[in-house]
Amino acid sequence: MSxxxxxxxxxxxxxxxxxSAVSIILGLAIGMVVSAATLSRNRAWxxxxxxxxxxxxxAPLLVQLLLIYNLVPALGLDVPSIxxxxxxxxxxxxxxxxxxxxxxxxxxxxxxxxxxxxxxxNPRQQFWRIRAPIAVRLAFPSLVNEAIMILKASSLVSVVxxxxxxxxxxxxxxxxxxxxxxxxxxxxxxxxxxxxxxSGGALFERSFxxxxx
Amino acid sequence: xxxxxxLIARSxxxxxxxxxxxxxxxxxxAIGAALLGFFVAVGRRYGRSWLAVPLxxxxxxxxxxxxxxxxxxxxxxxxxxxxxxxPITAGLLGLTVYGAAYFSEIFRGGFxxxxxxxxxxxECVGLTxxxxxxxxxxxxxxxxxxxxxVNMAIVLLKETAVLxxxxxxxxxxxxxxxxxxxxxxxxxxxxxxxxxxxxxELAGRLGRFTENRLSKYRxxxx
Numbered sequence: 124m125s126x127x128x129x130x131x132x133x134x135x136x137x138x139x140x141x142x143s144a145v146s147i148i149l150g151l152a153i154g155m156v157v158s159a160a161t162l163s164r165n166r167a168w169x170x171x172x173x174x175x176x177x178x179x180x181x182a183p184l185l186v187q188l189l190l191i192y193n194l195v196p197a198l199g200l201d202v203p204s205i206x207x208x209x210x211x212x213x214x215x216x217x218x219x220x221x222x223x224x225x226x227x228x229x230x231x232x233x234x235x236x237x238x239x240x241x242x243x244x245n246p247r248q249q250f251w252r253i254r255a256p257i258a259v260r261l262a263f264p265s266l267v268n269e270a271i272m273i274l275k276a277s278s279l280v281s282v283v284x285x286x287x288x289x290x291x292x293x294x295x296x297x298x299x300x301x302x303x304x305x306x307x308x309x310x311x312x313x314x315x316x317x318x319x320x321x322s323g324g325a326l327f328e329r330s331f332x333x334x335x336x
Numbered sequence: 337x338x339x340x341x342x343l344i345a346r347s348x349x350x351x352x353x354x355x356x357x358x359x360x361x362x363x364x365x366a367i368g369a370a371l372l373g374f375f376v377a378v379g380r381r382y383g384r385s386w387l388a389v390p391l392x393x394x395x396x397x398x399x400x401x402x403x404x405x406x407x408x409x410x411x412x413x414x415x416x417x418x419x420x421x422x423p424i425t426a427g428l429l430g431l432t433v434y435g436a437a438y439f440s441e442i443f444r445g446g447f448x449x450x451x452x453x454x455x456x457x458x459e460c461v462g463l464t465x466x467x468x469x470x471x472x473x474x475x476x477x478x479x480x481x482x483x484x485x486v487n488m489a490i491v492l493l494k495e496t497a498v499l500x501x502x503x504x505x506x507x508x509x510x511x512x513x514x515x516x517x518x519x520x521x522x523x524x525x526x527x528x529x530x531x532x533x534x535x536x537e538l539a540g541r542l543g544r545f546t547e548n549r550l551s552k553y554r555x556x557x558x
Contacts, residue, residue, distance in 0.1 A: 178533055180531075181532065181534075182529040182533045182536075183497035184494070185495075185498055185500070186508060186528055186532060189512065191523065194522045194526070195523045197521075274399065276402070278405060279404060281404070289408075296412060302408065305415055306408045307409065307413075309403040310397070310402075310409065313400065313405065326419065
């Protein structure tokens with residue numbers, strides 16, 4: 124396989140990373156709102172949050188992507204397909220991240236909150252100084268796993284015409300009749316990206332190990 | 337909503353057939369993946385030492401790359417090395433190998449979680465290695481790996497939708513085709529999403545029910 128083809132794949136890999144990073148960040152923001160809703164004492168909010176999580180974790184991502192891609196024009200909105208793709212990825216990862224965060228918040232040791240109460244911290248201070256930092260630390264390893272899941276799942280946006288790594292490999296394989304080399308090279312790039320994310324995550328995790336309850 | 341009820345009625349046999357393919361892919365894929373994954377886990381733990389590195393590499397490669405890339409490599413790359421498969425066979429093989437990598441990690445974790453004391457005790461009373469695996473490891477492991485295995489089986493159900501991309505005539509492909517014929521793509525995909533959601537919820541509940549029923553067999557922790 125020529126260097127020229129590999130260069131095209133690398134460019135496409137950057138696009139894959141960009142799509143995934145935007146989706147992870149948007150998903151984290153949506154996931155925070157959803158996890159707050161699921162943990163809410165208000166029954167309606169809690170039910171809405173749990174339904175969101177259950178639906179977006181229950182339906183296959185491919186079906187969600189196709190649905191959003193076709194639903195948006197059906198509603199009379201004219202947006203580029205990349206918006207539909209990122210929306211689909213973000214909503215799906217939001218459901219998983221909401222579960223991670225919920226788990227994080229629920230694993231904050233009760234003793235710490237009692238101690239904060241005794242020390243005279245008001246609920247707002249307890250949330251921002253005790254609960255949130257510890258919950259985020261507890262949820263961090265799952266967040267790294269989720270980032271890797273989304274990097275792999277982003278290959279599915281190729282079906283709605285986004286030319287990211289998988290679609291680029293597919294197009295080049297079709298024009299050069301060399302599917303083995305191209306898909307193997309694309310797979311290798313995914314492996315490298317995921318390995319970098321996993322090692323970066325592990326390194327970052329070690330840096331805040333001191334705060335482990 | 338512009339559903340043509342007559343067209344839906346006419347396409348019902350096709351939809352049921354597609355659902356059958358989805359179920360076939362799921363059951364055969366999940367069972368095959370669990371079996372292959374078990375052998376990989378056993379091979380990595382008890383096999384010859386030269387097996388360890390290739391098996392590790394294989395598992396990491398499959399877990400580190402998208403399922404779609406693996407399917408493309410198998411389906412479009414296969415014919416170049418004399419492996420021309422029809423979509424259903426390619427899909428089933430792809431799903432089995434993909435799932436096996438994840439199942440092997442679940443089983444590996446299960447092997448490691450069985451308390452060493454139980455194995456030592458079994459050795460002390462003179463059980464052979466095969467007996468230890470069959471009588472001690474496997475029953476204890478079944479309980480340990482059940483929740484993660486149910487989860488993985490559900491992941492595989494959702495991955496069967498991806499097989500539509502290599503033209504396996506399963507539910508997602510057939511519903512998409514019918515939806516576009518009717519100009520009701522969004523509506524039919526919405527119904528499809530709801531259907532998968534229901535199926536996943538059902539499978540999850542069935543899994544939890546089984547776990548509860550079997551929980552009496554869970555050994556006291558080490």
